Amino acid sequence: MMVTKREHWDEVYRTKAANSVSWYQPTPEPSLRALEELQLPATAALIDVGGGASSLADRLLERGWFDLTILDIAAPALDVAKARLQGDAGRVAWIVADVTEWRPGRRYDVWHDRAVFHFLTEPEQRLAYRHALETGTAPGSVVIIATFAPDGPERCSGLPVQRYDAAALAVEFGSAFALERDWREEHTTPGGGRQWFQWCVFRRR
Numbered sequence: 001m002m003v004t005k006r007e008h009w010d011e012v013y014r015t016k017a018a019n020s021v022s023w024y025q026p027t028p029e030p031s032l033r034a035l036e037e038l039q040l041p042a043t044a045a046l047i048d049v050g051g052g053a054s055s056l057a058d059r060l061l062e063r064g065w066f067d068l069t070i071l072d073i074a075a076p077a078l079d080v081a082k083a084r085l086q087g088d089a090g091r092v093a094w095i096v097a098d099v100t101e102w103r104p105g106r107r108y109d110v111w112h113d114r115a116v117f118h119f120l121t122e123p124e125q126r127l128a129y130r131h132a133l134e135t136g137t138a139p140g141s142v143v144i145i146a147t148f149a150p151d152g153p154e155r156c157s158g159l160p161v162q163r164y165d166a167a168a169l170a171v172e173f174g175s176a177f178a179l180e181r182d183w184r185e186e187h188t189t190p191g192g193g194r195q196w197f198q199w200c201v202f203r204r205r
């Protein structure tokens, strides 16, 4: 029987401890560093697309950010984050949606995506993602994105991924998004594996 994307991710978060999955980071350091370097005010509206159970929102709430949205295809992922945040969960907007089918109802200053876009292996999925991105951002908005690098793994969570360097990501995002910064990061998985990520910061023209 075909397992849908949503069923796959629901199952992952129902059956695995959040700190045991390969993409787990004790602290989302590259993202926090990128936000610091951008010198964004804490009033900025940020969406973490495919945020899963990441602690990015926790760390930003501590730093005084208050306009935070976390979107994920898997409700159980958001349940993990909400349980961890306890009373502070009410300070975050939660959206259960497939980003390729979602139409944002507002615009965000920061669109953050760590390890989600790379699952879109079909051109039409990437087109749908870009439609959401274009609806959910405005000129001046920044996009912080991380995918597996060309020498990164070919699969993540058992699913095939498309790997990118900065130039290839810039082609995907198109001329409406100017590449401001790019760097590579070697992520260490909880099991001690090493994975090369490509990070990019784009600004919408």
Ligand SMILES: C[S@@+](CC[C@H](N)C(=O)[O-])C[C@H]1O[C@@H](n2cnc3c(N)ncnc32)[C@H](O)[C@@H]1O
Residues within 6 Å of the ligand: 005, 009, 023, 024, 025, 049, 050, 051, 052, 053, 054, 071, 072, 073, 074, 077, 097, 098, 099, 100, 113, 114, 115, 116, 119, 156, 157
């Ligand atoms: C590799 S995990 C990364 C999670 C998080 N960004 C982090 O860095 O910890 C990929 C996440 O994307 C979510 N996801 C996968 N495909 C998605 C889609 N089409 N729309 C929204 N979320 C999706 C998964 O449920 C999962 O939480």
